[in-house]
Every structure is written in C-alpha cells, then in structure tokens.
Amino acid sequence: MKNISINVVGIGAESYPNGTTPLEILSSTKGIAKDTIICKVDDILTDLSTSLTGDATVQFLDGKSKDGHSVLLHSTAHLMAQAVKRLYPKTKVTIGPYLENRFYYDFDVETPFTEQDLLKIEKEMLKISQENLEIVHEVKSRKEALKFFKKIGEDYKVEIINDLDKSEVLKVYAQGDFTDLCRGPHVPSTGTIQHFKLLSSSAAYWRGDENNQTLQRVYGTSFTSAKEIKKYLLMLEEQKKRDHRKIGKELDLYFHDEEVGPGLPLWTPNGAVIIDELEALAKEKEDLGGYKRVRTPHLTKGALYEKSGHLEHYRSSMYPAMDVDGTDYYMKPMNCPHHHKIYANTPKSYRDLPYRLSEYGTCYRYEKSGELFGLMRVRSMQMNDAHIYCTEDQFKEEFIAVCNLYMDYFKIFGIEKYEMRLGLHDSKGLGKKYINNPKLWKKTEDDVRNALKDAGLKFTESVGDAAFYGPKIDVQVWSAIGKEFSLATNQVDFAVPERFNLTYKDVDGKSKTPLCIHRAPLGTHERFIGFLIEHFGGNFPLWLAPIQVAVLPVSEKVNDYAKNITNKLIDHDIRAMLDDRSDKVGAKIRKAEINRINVMLIVGPKEQENNTVSVRRKFSGDLGTVDQDILLSTLVNEIKDRSLTHS
Secondary structure, three states: OOEEEEEEOOOEEEEEEOOOOHHHHHHHOOOOOOOEEEEEEOOEEEOOOOOOOOOEEEEEEEOOOHHHHHHHHHHHHHHHHHHHHHHOOOOEEOOOOEEOOEEEEEEEOOOOOOHHHHHHHHHHHHHHHHHOOEEEEEEEOHHHHHHHHHHOOOHHHHHHHHHOOOOOOEEEEEEOOEEEEOOOOOOOEHHHOOEEEEEEEEEEEHHHOOOOOEEEEEEEEEEOOHHHHHHHHHHHHHHHHOOHHHHHHHOOOEEOOOOOOOOOOEEOHHHHHHHHHHHHHHHHHHHHOOOEEOOOOOEEEHHHHHHHOHHHHHHHHOOOOEEEOOEEEEEOOOOHHHHHHHHHOOOOEHHHOOEEEEEOOEEEOOOOHHHOEOOOEOOEEEEOEEEEEEOHHHHHHHHHHHHHHHHHHHHHHOOOEEEEEEEEOOHHHEOOOEOOOHHHHHHHHHHHHHHHHHOOOOEEEEEOOOEOOEOEEEEEEEOOOOOEEEEEEEEEEOOHHHHOOOOEEOOOOOEEOOEEEEEEOOOEHHHHHHHHHHHHOOOOOHHHOOOOEEEEEOOHHHHHHHHHHHHHHHHOOOOEEEOOOOOOHHHHHHHHHHOOOOEEEEEOHHHHHHOEEEEEEOOOEEEEEEEHHHHHHHHHHHHHOOOOOOO
C-alpha cells in the first residue's frame, strides 16, 4: 500500500501508511501537546479517529484554541444529552449546538427541569466522563438513519433528516449507550471532558416557532480547567449586573408594554437622548463621507419586494401582507429596495458615482415570540442604513472606507476586541438560498477578500453565511467584560441592481450596472444601545449620558444660585438637572450616583460667594472647588470630543 505524506504544522512532513489516523500520528510524534482534542486536516476540522487517505496538512489543536473550545463545548452538549437520557429515558432529544463559551441542548420532557435536576444531570455527566467512553462516528445512508432513529423513538431526529437536503452526508456519533445525529467533529472520548457546569434551564419552542412543542433548554459551559470555569462564572455574574434589561429599567431608558405589543420598545426621554446622540454622530460621519440622506415610507407594495427578491428569500422574517384596495402591502423590513428606486429616479453617469444614500428609517421584522430578547431581538428597529452605488474600479476604495468607518466607531466607544467575518456562499445553495451566478460569486468574493487584505484588516471566513445577493462582512464585537455581540454588517450586492435596471453611463457612453454596498456600521439602534448599556455598565461617557450634570444645592438658601448654574449649563447644550429637594446633600449625591450621573456640582454659601462649584465625578471622587467658567469650558470640550475619559 502506497504511503502518504502528512505535514504536521509545527513539526514537518513525514511519510505514513495510507489510512493512518491523526490519533495514531499524535501518539507517535513528539512535540505535539498531550492535551490535543481535535485537528484540522487541510484547514477542515476533523475527528482524530478519521482515516487519512491522501497527502495532507494536519494541525493539532487543544481545548484552549478557538476551534478546539467550540468542539469541546459541542461534545459536552452530547455528554449532557447522554446523561439526561440515562436519568430520564422517556426524554426525546432535539439539537445541541455550541455558542460563545456556552452550549445548550433542547429536550422534550414530561416536566421542566429543576435546579436539583441540573445538579443530578451534572453528577451523571461526571460519571460518564469517568467511564472514558470512546466517541466514534459512522456515515449512514438516509434510509439507514431514518430506520435507526425511528426504532429508538427519536421523532425530532427523523424530522430533521426529512428536512435535510438529499445530498447531505449523514453522520451519527456514538458514545456507549448514546447515539446522536451530528455533523461533528467531536473529542475522542468522554474522558476528555472533565470541567463543566450546567448554568440554567428555560422553556424554548421547537425550531423557535411558538406553534410547535414547548421544549426544555438546558445551558452549560465547558473548559479545559477548573480555573477557567471559575473565571467564566465570575464573568457571568458581572454580566448579570450589566444586563441591559435591568439597567435600562433602572435608568428609565425604555420599556415594553403588552398593549403596544412584544418586541416593540417604547423609548423614554432618557433613552431618546442616546438615540439622538448616536444619530448626530452617524450623520456627522456621513457628512464627512459624502452621503446624501433620504426618507422612505414604512409601508410598501409587495411587488417591490418580489422584484428585489426579498419575498422569495426573506418572507419568513417579514410581517404578513395587508390588503389595501385589493393590493398586498408589507411593513418595510429593510431600506434597500427603496434606495434602489431613488437611485433609478434620475439618470446617472460615471461622474455621479460613487453615489451614497443613507437613511434613519424604522424597519419591522417578524421575530418569533420565543426569540425576542430585550433590545437585542425586537420587531421594530431603527436602522442607520446606507447604500453605496459605485463602479468596479471604485469598489475597493469604497469598501475599505466603510471598514475604516467601523474602526472609527470602535475607537469612539472603546471597543478593543472585534472580529470581521467574511460570509461566503455555499455552492449547494445556488438557485435556492443564493442567486445562481457562480462566476460572479467567485469574482465578488475574491474582490472583498482582497480589499480586506489590502486594508490590513483581520478577518475569518464562513461558508454559507453570505446574503442571498452577495458576500458580506459581519462584525462581531466584545464588550468591556468579554461578552460577544453581533454588531454591524457590510454587504456587497451584485444581483439586485440588475433586477432594478440600475445603470450609469460610463466614460465610453455605454450603459453599465453599478455595484452596490449595503452598510450599517451601528446595526440597529436597539441592539447597539443594548450593547452600550452592558459595555459601559450604564456608566455612559459624558457626551452620551441622558443626564450629564446634576446640580446639588446644600440648602434652600442657595437654590437660586444653583438654578442659575443649571440654566447656564443648559444654555451651553449640557443636559443638566437641578435637585432642589429639601433632602440633605448626602442623600442627593447617593441618588445621583444610583442614576449613574457622571458629574455632580455641589453648591453652598461658600461657592455662591466665590462664584464657584464643588465638583464630584463618579469615577474620580471629589475634585475640589472650580471656577464656573473653567468648569464649563472643560465640560463643553469633553462632550465635543466625545471623550471616553472622566476628567
């Protein structure tokens, strides 16, 4: 049998018998970490037990690596499902994906799990871990898989298989008495999984549809050491303190009302201030970037969305049609088709390009009830949306400019960790999930990839995450305490401009179709404000704070002086409030701190006599007595500069 050449990353190339597994290479090669749990074969995550049948590059990964940790999490979800099946045999299993530092599994159970049940499941998981069961996979035909899962009564697995594309390769993973349908890969044995914690359980609908069966979702986490578990649990506690729903209520920023409807937030004056400040910032940036602002209606004929392709590819996320004079109208789920109409309204030449349109419109999307979550998943959303129409020669510069705009925003908001993910199409979805034009897909994806490289931007690639009309960049950011958020998007549209017959006259007089870039650097205001609340823990920088300054007189004798100071601040566009209640000044300070007011100005007879104020900053404590005019100048500059510091 002919040998194969295996290049082990960090070690070098060596000859092995055909059919050698990464696990065998691992056991025979020095210099590879003993805590390896998974590998990449030619950059594809692969089980250690997979037979290698050709020359390949193999990279071994431990559970601390990003990919390794994702496999560890997913494998722990299977471990939990096995424990649940042992303890509660009548339970039916559904799906168990991994998330950022977490996993979950949905179960169809007779009664919801209690905290005691979770402890019981955890104990059984530990037992299975100690059994060190080998985790093996097997490819099954569609017929074999259906027969197997029907026989063991796993109805949800049968439904999943029936819904999969017939070309899908079906894998099952077995560990002792438990077998699950799964694409994999997994760790080599249950003994690999030693440090885990079940976090919570809650109700969830099968496939997120409230019309389906109510399931029990159990969340958990898994790491390579007890120390990492402890660190993560401490971070979760901090996240609870920073929960945007909790702080949003405390600061009176927004609320939901049943009579208005779920997923439709009502913004209070405090919350509206933050929206106004974000819009002012975005408009300032857009003015510098040469954008033209437009307005479009909330309601549109269905024919427009048929033309754009949104009804075909996006209908499930849109509100149902309403009949108006015998014609179907839809609530606007996005601004794109309307902007295309505005572009097409007047003839364009190459001299008019790039043509940049922006809008601060409200869009509406039908998020399922089970998926609504505070400000993160809503049905009414304010978008800082824009579209750039450009030539192929202009594309790279425009695309990089959008990415650089994101960098500017990250600096302003103190976002230090981010990741750009290039969403690519999956060739299997051409003509279904994606526009059927493979040549144009390849060209556009290469253009985006090269633009990112030329700009020196770090990015990862994800097959299957493109928009139906072109590749896209999704921007993930991490808050100050390490919580991940999906923030923004930058998308390329090579298909829809042609559908709308968007053209321009080139320098040679010929009619050509422009490229279109969709961009939303702040995503929706709802999601972004939710992120900011948690990122800052409600302690907004001065420029963004709903109330920027609290003026606190020590007694009624100086109320007039305090009022004059307050009015002076307001005259300089500083959001100030006067607390002239009869309470002691200590109580006023405590209230201001509870309301997370950044600047407190304490005034008494001495301050009145000297035309000064005593300054107290939330993050700096007492700063002493300051002249009114000097303080005013300091605050105005701090706000103007959108400073993150609390000077």
